[in-house]
Amino acid sequence: MHLKRIELQGFKSFAGKTVLEFDKGITCVVGPNGSGKSNIADAVRWVLGEQSAKQLRGSKMLDVIFAGTQFRKSVGFTEVSLVIDNEDQALPIEYTEVVITRRLYRNGDSEYYINNNTCRLKDITGLFLDTGIGKEGYSIIGQGQIHEILSAKSEDRRGIFEEAA
Amino acid sequence: MHLKRIELQGFKSFAGKTVLEFDKGITCVVGPNGSGKSNIADAVRWVLGEQSAKQLRGSKMLDVIFAGTQFRKSVGFTEVSLVIDNEDQALPIEYTEVVITRRLYRNGDSEYYINNNTCRLKDITGLFLDTGIGKEGYSIIGQGQIHEILSAKSEDRRGIFEEAA
Amino acid sequence: MKKVFIEKFEIINNKFDRVFKELFEGGRARIELVDGDDVLESGVDIIVQPPGKKLQNMMLLSGGEKAFTAIALLFAILELNPSPFCIFDEIEAALDDANVIRFAEYINSYKEKTQFILITHRKGSMEHSDSLYGVTMQEHGVSKVVSMKMSDQEG
Amino acid sequence: MKKVFIEKFEIINNKFDRVFKELFEGGRARIELVDGDDVLESGVDIIVQPPGKKLQNMMLLSGGEKAFTAIALLFAILELNPSPFCIFDEIEAALDDANVIRFAEYINSYKEKTQFILITHRKGSMEHSDSLYGVTMQEHGVSKVVSMKMSDQEG
């Protein structure tokens, strides 16, 4: 199982449709301050079901929809898809390519899809349950968050081990 | 007024006597992770009267005394001096060169000196009162602390402006 | 429950020490339960000793040593609980140039099992990657992505 | 007391906007009292707009934009309350290479009034400094300082 593609549209600073193809191995994402690199990590966390606007550096969930610039209008919805190679059937679903999609409209309506079939958030989190991926695991580390693993209070650290155990 | 020299002895990882001379202008301090760069900033904060061990990344004040390594024994005291050029008489004292010294022994005894005369901490903080230097001002910014200026709660930010006002 | 937790805890502890030694090229590291009698509720202490230094309180470590220790613990956890892909956003920012290269080499030894997406500003990481994406804002406030396939780089 | 506070607040506000424009090469920034009626107790809001972007909540700014905004505010405060010397420990760590150079150039324009000691890993900062100290641990766990006068560097 590996990530083949991320497709973003109207997500944070990504006004138009943007596609990132990935091979196996290591891919670096580089660019100037404020260009939108961390917004890509936020998009992956969001499509996997993130419910906290604060974890996505916003104050309300609508903050993830492209808000416009001095020269461009805002948009009415955002959509992000993860395209995953499932040749090895690591995800318990009969497709060899699995597409997870989340959409949010300005009126607050939110939709989830697996391979273009409407589903609930529970279906997506259920799919990834034992893979280590998902907003709870250690597979996505946000900017400045690496220090949290050593967090100050010993009882906070406890959570790490329960998670992993 | 400018800083001419920092002299450290037995302070954190500086086992022996170490002297850093400074000119006016910009001096960069570079070196590998864990080599002792931030310990120099801690030394300056300490000699200016810092009372919180936590602000110096320790759990007790004795943590600033060289604790030894696998190959060297610990030492019994630490001493740090700041040598300041006072040609312009910015510091309200009749010397053209002012030397501030702080010493701490393993038994907890602590001494302060101005130009080799014993004094109290109050004398040192009084000397620097209107200069902007000192542990409360914005002249020393520790590693990772730049973000605190924008700190999350608006009432915390208040402190900055009172300080400056 | 208790037995499983203790077993897994020991595995992470061993892996943490091994990864730490590999990244720091020596020294040792371990995790301990603060209260051994109450395994299921106890906090966890992290005790590390960089090569040649005395065992010290975590707080006295430098910014870079702390980040590198956190990375070692992260890899120990990922070894126990491997993930098919990971996204790391500037986790190596506090490391010096030599440690960034050790980090990048370590990740390279791992890439058969896990796919990595590294958001970074560091040359050491870029030089050890298989492909590169550039994110720009030619139009103010609007992000665009440009693929900079490594082979183009040499050109 | 109230009158003095409002005056100083306005001065910092103006300086903050000027320094922000200089560092970001455009945009605007301001500080506002959350509760204008209770000047002496009110919290403070920071509102910034990088060039070409919409005015947004501080939280949505990137890591580098936040650090650069904090640096702009720091300099605004230092202009109001100048200090003869400053020690900054890796304050420019989150900046990209272009912004590090803008930061180093800004500091250079300031060095007549204030002496700076910058602890740093960034080349942009080193290249704009007048002198350089290297800190090493040839003996494990024991710090030594080596002066690397800039002129040696060219050699």
Ligand SMILES: Nc1ncnc2c1ncn2[C@@H]1O[C@H](COP(=O)(O)OP(=O)(O)OP(=O)(O)O)[C@@H](O)[C@H]1O
């Ligand atoms: N809903 C939105 N609409 C438009 N722009 C947005 C939205 N949310 C965030 N942004 C913009 O995205 C930018 C931040 O992007 P991001 O955090 O990805 O930067 P980055 O490339 O990670 O930078 P750094 O290197 O500093 O970490 C901000 O300038 C912010 O204004």
Ligand SMILES: Nc1ncnc2c1ncn2[C@@H]1O[C@H](COP(=O)(O)OP(=O)(O)OP(=O)(O)O)[C@@H](O)[C@H]1O
């Ligand atoms: N009392 C002490 N005795 C001996 N060594 C000490 C003492 N206190 C701190 N140290 C050592 O100093 C080292 C940290 O140094 P410092 O924080 O200055 O590093 P640094 O050069 O700033 O590194 P970085 O680039 O990672 O920030 C630690 O490894 C710690 O073990």
Ligand SMILES: [Mg+2]
């Ligand atoms: Mg970022």
Ligand SMILES: [Mg+2]
């Ligand atoms: Mg440091």
